[in-house]
Amino acid sequence: MSVQATNYTKPASPAAGTFRTYFGKLTNTxxxxxxxxxxxxxxxxxxxxxxxxxxxxxxxxxxxxxxTHF
Known part of the structure; x- marks a missing residue:
């Protein structure tokens, strides 16, 4: 029987993604x-x-x- 090594990373919470999206839009504005x-x-x-x-x-x-848009 073989053992497979896997890397599990904790997925980012939905709130973290929402914050990044909001912060990105705010920065762009x-x-x-x-x-x-x-x-x-x-x-x-x-x-x-x-x-x-x-x-x-x-x-x-x-x-x-x-x-003006760059």
């Missing part, structure tokens, strides 16, 4: 908000002439910054 903020800040720092060079107006900055 915060990173996206920060990127939007930084993009808008950098664009608002440009002069009107520089914005015109890249095809933007000051009124479009918020919309453009919110669409």
């Amino acid at each position: 915060l990173v996206q908000k920060y990127r939007t903020y930084r993009t808008a800040t950098e664009l608002y720092a440009l002069t009107d002439s520089e914005l015109k060079d890249i095809g933007l107006t000051r009124g479009e900055i918020a919309r453009v910054a919110s669409r």
Whole structure:
């Protein structure tokens, strides 16, 4: 008769997975908000002439910054 060695690992509890999922989504949301903020800040720092060079107006900055996805 042979004996098989098995590795049993304790499965993560459902609550742990839920926490990781929630924390991951929260982190992604915060990173996206920060990127939007930084993009808008950098664009608002440009002069009107520089914005015109890249095809933007000051009124479009918020919309453009919110669409920033990396």
